[in-house]
Amino acid sequence: MTIQGIAYIALVFLLVLGAAFPLGRYLAAIFEGRVRFLRPLEAGFYRLAGVDETRAMGWQAYAVALLLLSVIHFALLYAILRLQYYLPFNPQHIAGMSPRLAFNTAASFATNTNWQAYVPEAQISNGAQMFGLAVHMFLSAAAGIAAAAAVMRAFASGAAKTLGNFYADLTRITLYLLLPVTIVAAVLLVLAGCPQTFSAFITAHTLQGDTQSIAIGPVALQEAIKELGTNGGGFFNANSAHPFENPNAWTNLFENWLLLVIGFALPIAFGHMVKNPRQGRALMAAMAIILALGCVGTYAAEASGNPLQTAIGVAHQGGNWEGKEVRFGIPASTTFNVSATGTSTGAVDSFTDSYMPLAGAIPLFLMQLGEVTPGGVGSGFYTIIVFALFSVFVAGLMVGRTPEYLGKKVQAKEIKLAMLGVLILTLFILAGAGFSLVTKSGLTSLANAGPHGLTEMLYAWTSATENNGSAFAGLSADTNLLDYGLGAAMLFGRFAFMVPVLAIAGSLAAKPRLPESAGTFPTTGPLFIGLLIGVIIILGGLQFLPADTLGPLAEHFLLQAGKTF
Amino acid sequence: MLRDIRPAFSLVVLFTLFLGFLLPEAFTGAMQLALPWQANGSLLKNNGEIIGSALIGQNFTSPQYFQPRPSALDKPYDAATSGASNLGPTSAALQTAIRQRVAAYTKAFGPGPVPADAVTASGSGLDPDISLANALRQAPAVAAARHLPATAVTSMVEKLAHHAFLGIIGTSHVNVLELNLALDHPPAT
Numbered sequence: 056m057t058i059q060g061i062a063y064i065a066l067v068f069l070l071v072l073g074a075a076f077p078l079g080r081y082l083a084a085i086f087e088g089r090v091r092f093l094r095p096l097e098a099g100f101y102r103l104a105g106v107d108e109t110r111a112m113g114w115q116a117y118a119v120a121l122l123l124l125s126v127i128h129f130a131l132l133y134a135i136l137r138l139q140y141y142l143p144f145n146p147q148h149i150a151g152m153s154p155r156l157a158f159n160t161a162a163s164f165a166t167n168t169n170w171q172a173y174v175p176e177a178q179i180s181n182g183a184q185m186f187g188l189a190v191h192m193f194l195s196a197a198a199g200i201a202a203a204a205a206v207m208r209a210f211a212s213g214a215a216k217t218l219g220n221f222y223a224d225l226t227r228i229t230l231y232l233l234l235p236v237t238i239v240a241a242v243l244l245v246l247a248g249c250p251q252t253f254s255a256f257i258t259a260h261t262l263q264g265d266t267q268s269i270a271i272g273p274v275a276l277q278e279a280i281k282e283l284g285t286n287g288g289g290f291f292n293a294n295s296a297h298p299f300e301n302p303n304a305w306t307n308l309f310e311n312w313l314l315l316v317i318g319f320a321l322p323i324a325f326g327h328m329v330k331n332p333r334q335g336r337a338l339m340a341a342m343a344i345i346l347a348l349g350c351v352g353t354y355a356a357e358a359s360g361n362p363l364q365t366a367i368g369v370a371h372q373g374g375n376w377e378g379k380e381v382r383f384g385i386p387a388s389t390t391f392n393v394s395a396t397g398t399s400t401g402a403v404d405s406f407t408d409s410y411m412p413l414a415g416a417i418p419l420f421l422m423q424l425g426e427v428t429p430g431g432v433g434s435g436f437y438t439i440i441v442f443a444l445f446s447v448f449v450a451g452l453m454v455g456r457t458p459e460y461l462g463k464k465v466q467a468k469e470i471k472l473a474m475l476g477v478l479i480l481t482l483f484i485l486a487g488a489g490f491s492l493v494t495k496s497g498l499t500s501l502a503n504a505g506p507h508g509l510t511e512m513l514y515a516w517t518s519a520t521e522n523n524g525s526a527f528a529g530l531s532a533d534t535n536l537l538d539y540g541l542g543a544a545m546l547f548g549r550f551a552f553m554v555p556v557l558a559i560a561g562s563l564a565a566k567p568r569l570p571e572s573a574g575t576f577p578t579t580g581p582l583f584i585g586l587l588i589g590v591i592i593i594l595g596g597l598q599f600l601p602a603d604t605l606g607p608l609a610e611h612f613l614l615q616a617g618k619t620f
Numbered sequence: 621m622l623r624d625i626r627p628a629f630s631l632v633v634l635f636t637l638f639l640g641f642l643l644p645e646a647f648t649g650a651m652q653l654a655l656p657w658q659a660n661g662s663l664l665k666n667n668g669e670i671i672g673s674a675l676i677g678q679n680f681t682s683p684q685y686f687q688p689r690p691s692a693l694d695k696p697y698d699a700a701t702s703g704a705s706n707l708g709p710t711s712a713a714l715q716t717a718i719r720q721r722v723a724a725y726t727k728a729f730g731p732g733p734v735p736a737d738a739v740t741a742s743g744s745g746l747d748p749d750i751s752l753a754n755a756l757r758q759a760p761a762v763a764a765a766r767h768l769p770a771t772a773v774t775s776m777v778e779k780l781a782h783h784a785f786l787g788i789i790g791t792s793h794v795n796v797l798e799l800n801l802a803l804d805h806p807p808a809t
Contacts, residue, residue, distance in 0.1 A: 059787045066788065104630035119621055124628040131632060176701045186640030193639050194632075222627050229635065234643075241647065248675050251651040251659045256700065259663070259672040262800055263680055269673055269699040271661050273644050275651070293702035296743030298675040299661070304790030360736075361709050368722045369740075370733035372751065376740040377714065378704040381689070381749040384784070384791040388743075405743045406704035409714075507708035529706030610710055619712040 056358045057373070060386030064350045067308070067390055071315045072343060078316060079323025079335065082232065086204040086224070086328060090231045100226050111217035114561025117205050118554050120221035121198055125550070128194060129165040133157050135187040136179070144182025146255045152178060155538040162542040164191035166549035167199055167431055169281070169288035169401055169524035170541060172532040176292055181255050181272040188288055189277045193237075196284025197228040199433030202553055203321055204228075206437045207328045209564035210461045218560055232317070233284060240279035240313055248302035249275035274299050282313035285431045287401035287524040295391065295404040296380050307383050307404055311391050314400040318429030319343070321436040329461055333579040338439055341587045342429040346397040349417050349428070353389045356414035363619065375414075378406030389414065392525070397421045399431030401524030408503070408511065408527040412614060415527070416607035419514050422521045423603075424595040425480065431522060434549070437556045439591075441473045444559070446583065446590045450576045459575060462568035469559045476552040480520050481598055483544045487516040488602070496536045502529025505620030506613065510606035515541060517599075520548035664801070671801075673699075677748040678797055683728070683765040685800045686758050689750060690721060692741035705741040729761050752781050752792040755799065766803065776802055 084090050091097075101108050112120065135142065136157040140150050152160065156173055163170040169192075173179055179188070201224035208218050245251050250271050257269045274290045278300050281288055291297040301307050319339055326335020358374040365371060374385040383391070388405035395402045396418035407415050421428055427439040444458075444465050451458030451465070458465045491497030491512050501508040511527040518525055519541040526532070532541065577583060651659040662674040672678050677688050679697040691697050692705035707714035721739035726732070735754035750758075755777045763773040780799050784790040 059784075063788050100631070100634055103634055104627045106627045106631070116624075120624050120628060123621070123624050124632060127629050128632045131636065174701065185644050186636055189644070190636050190640040194635055222631060225631065229639075234639075238647065242651075245651050245655050245658050248658050248662050250661045251648050252661070253648060254660070257661055257663065257670065257673070259670045261672055261678045262797065262804065263678070263682060263685065265679065267672060267676075267678060267697065267699055269661065269676055270701070273648055275659075276644055276647050291702045291744075293704065293744035293746070296704070297702050298673075298677075298744060298746060298748055302662075302675050304784070308789060363709070363715055364718055364736070364740075367715075367719050368726070368734055369718065369736050370753070372736035372753065374736075375709065376736040377707065377709075378741065378743050380743050380747050381737050381751055381791060381793045382747075382782075387789070403743075406706055408706040408708060409704065411709050502706055503708040503711055505710055507710055510708075527706070527708075528704065529708075610708070614710050619710050619715050 056355050060354055060358065061351070063386045064347070064354065064390050067311055067394070068343065068347060070312050071319055074312070074316050075319035075323055075339065078320035080327055082320055082324035083327035085227050085231050086207065086324065088227070090227065093230050097226055097230055104222070106222040108220055108223040110220055112220055113217050114557045117218045117221050118557045121202065122550060124225070125165050125198060128191060129161050132164055132187050132191060133161040135183050136160055139180045139183040142180070142182050144185060144253060145180035147180065149178065149180045155535060156533055159538040159542040162545045163524065164188050164288065165195060166522050166545045167195035167284070167286060167399065167434070168519060168522040168545045168549070169286045170519055170526070170545065171288055171524070172538055174292050175290060176270045181253065184277060184290060185273055189280060192277070192280045192284050192286040192288065193229055193233050194225065196286065196432045197225045197233060199431055200228045200232070200317070200321070201225050201433065202557060203433035203436040205557060206440055206560045207325050209560035210463060211328045212564055214567045215564045218557070218564060233280065236283055237276065237279045240283060241275045243309065244275040244278055244306060247306045249278055249306070250299055251275040271299065278310070279313070282310045282400065282402060283317065285314055285318065285398045285400040287395060289402065295402045296406070301404055303382055304384070304387060307387055307391060310402070311394050314398055314402065315394050315429065317432045318398050318435050321429070321433065325436065334461060337579045337584050338443065340584050341591070342427060342439065344584070345424070345588060345591065346393070346428040349397055349421050350390050350393045353393045353414045353417045354386050356411045356417070357385055357389045359411065361411060363614065363617065375409070375411055378409035380405065392418055393421065396523055396525055397428040399426045399434060399521065399523045401518060403525055406528055407525065408529045412607040412611040415510065416603060418525065419510070419517060419607065420596060420599070420603065422517045422523050423484070423599040424591055425477070426521045426523065427591060427595070434522065434553070437553070441476065441556060442591050442595070443578065443587060444469055444473055445594055446587045447576055447578065449590060450586060456574060459569060460578060462570065463563045463566050464569065468562055472555040472559050476555045477594065479551045480548055483520040483547055484516045484599070485602060487520070487540055487544055488513045491516070491536060491540065494536060496534055500531045500534055500537060502531070503620070506606050506610040507620065510610065513602055513606050516544060519544040522549050664797070672797055674795070674797065675748055677746045680796065680800060683761065685803070686750065686755060686762055686796050688796045689737055689747050690739065690741045691745040693745040697746060699746055702744045702746055704743045704745065729757050748795050748797060749793040750796055752777070752794060755794040762803070773803070
């Protein structure tokens with residue numbers, strides 16, 4: 056570890072948190088319908104689609120609209136992937152995907168996961184990337200943010216029956232937030248070297264006299280929304296390690312910023328919506344503290360280098376270089392991957408499968424915490440609200456008082472729904488990984504032996520269920536078991552959690568906002584932040600410790616003892 | 621539910637047309653006009669012939685050239701694909717590969733500690749760069765193969781080296797294609 060490395064991490068946080076405050080204020084304005092600079096376009100969408108933007112939806116209607124749109128969009132992507140051979144922008148004549156891979160990929164992009172069981176260069180046309188995947192990158196992100204906005208309204212209102220209009224939320228978030236930032240970011244990325252062309256490959260005659268075929272395409276635009284919307288689906292197999300996706304250390308820093316900024320701006324927006332900015336800052340602080348610890352921890356573990364390699368004459372050179380790109384360096388690589396797993400982005404600029412055991416364990420653990428640091432755009436926010444409810448519930452139990460959060464009574468119904476959501480996630484991760492590891496198909500998917508193989512499978516189920524999308528990428532994921540299994544995990548992980556949360560929001564929205572009294576547990580100060588972090592780690596993380604012990608922790612000690620597999 | 625079918629379906633279609641066709645068409649057109657070199661892959665040409673991309677590494681095996689990092693791709697530096705080894709830190713296969721690479725490196729460039737980037741596979745398999753330490757370690761052997769004084773090649777490496785901004789953003793490294801191109805076509809002094 057070097058001072059410069061720590062300074063890099065501090066710089067990332069400074070840039071992200073600094074931008075999150077004004078962006079959060081802007082987000083609140085979007086949610087409240089006060090941003091209108093593209094009003095004619097917005098109104099045109101409503102008119103053509105038959106949207107009645109004044110229709111206020113209760114939680115059920117909001118959930119139905121969100122689910123229906125997601126299902127239709129899922130079906131469209133499935134069709135595009137199956138039929139891509141016949142569709143435009145396919146100069147390489149890439150064949151249609153198999154049913155199982157198309158199911159997995161459609162589930163992956165409809166849930167904002169962007170798990171990639173396919174090899175982009177070989178299995179998906181530039182056209183399918185452009186009008187299939189990239190559109191999902193906008194809309195799945197916007198749907199997640201819309202759900203977060205609905206949850207915010209539950210606390211912002213006194214006794215109300217409705218949570219807003221999903222279609223208006225989706226359209227406004229897309230037009231006023233995702234679209235302009237994506238365009239500006241994509242221009243900057245092209246300036247730095249990301250391609251933006253409809254050609255699919257270039258043939259070069261190398262200096263040494265060989266022929267090199269270079270895959271290319273409309274990369275920059277997809278790269279921008281991939282990071283901004285915490286999607287993570289790389290245009291290329293190597294994701295953000297590919298020089299065309301991430302040409303230099305500056306773009307790496309910029310992409311790192313893009314993938315974190317909305318996640319940290321949402322709690323700030325919440326503070327504005329409930330007219331109490333300190334509430335938003337407390338949630339943001341809890342997110343930032345856990346993420347910062349993760350960044351420093353992973354960097355420290357990676358910077359220690361691999362003792363097995365130093366023993367055979369490899370210079371230390373700042374850490375473990377397997378799977379990393381020279382232009383980024385160790386601290387920027389680890390910070391990127393931790394940021395992308397603390398959010399549900401899942402993009403990588405270096406390959407976590409080759410990280411030191413403890414350095415790989417931290418991204419895994421951040422996902423297992425439930426993707427709240429700051430999590431996926433929207434989903435991270437509503438998940439941390441669930442943890443905030445658990446925190447006031449625990450605090451209420453200690454003093455024997457009905458817990459409240461922002462003046463809304465938290466009762467058995469909300470806690471039961473929240474537990475349901477958490478248990479569904481846990482079930483998919485542990486049962487899915489456990490089952491896969493006792494099947495022959497699951498075992499033949501593993502690329503590495505020993506405890507590292509167990510981590511590969513555990514990481515895959517965690518990543519899918521938590522809608523992250525990153526991988527210990529050695530795993531061969533295009534099998535019946537994993538295409539269908541992980542596809543189901545992504546769908547349940549997204550919607551079987553989101554719907555109970557919307558139900559909680561509906562239930563809380565209907566309750567009156569009680570005035571603060573001397574007995575109200577304050578949900579702004581360090582005491583609450585500490586409690587919230589504790590609840591996230593104990594409730595979100597503890598259940599996975601036995602599994603993590605068998606994977607990365609066991610591997611760490613075996614490595615120190617000089618064992619290889 | 622029924623009343624939602626039209627808006628949900630229409631918004632999917634409208635946004636697919638808008639974000640999936642109109643936006644990339646317009647954006648690609650604009651970038652092709654405004655920043656054609658970058659938008660088309662930062663291609664380097666020699667007498668009108670494309671010799672590669674400034675951003676994508678190439679395979680070099682001749683002793684007259686600086687060697688790039690190991691590439692985990694089936695065919696090294698095959699830019700029609702990309703990817704890493706994904707071998708874990710306790711992988712015996714990785715350990716064996718690194719042992720062989722260390723032996724080859726010390727044989728080619730002399731005994732001593734081997735720069736880590738020279739014996740580990742990159743994330744993309746297309747890493748265009750090597751660390752400055754790696755380049756400087758290779759310089760004398762490349763100079764000998766080209767019958768040039770070692771100092772000439774070393775100073776060329778130092779001239780082409782990129783450095784971290786304030787020691788924080790980036791690393792000290794050299795682009796291998798840029799360096800080898802400069803060796804083949806030394807700039808007029």
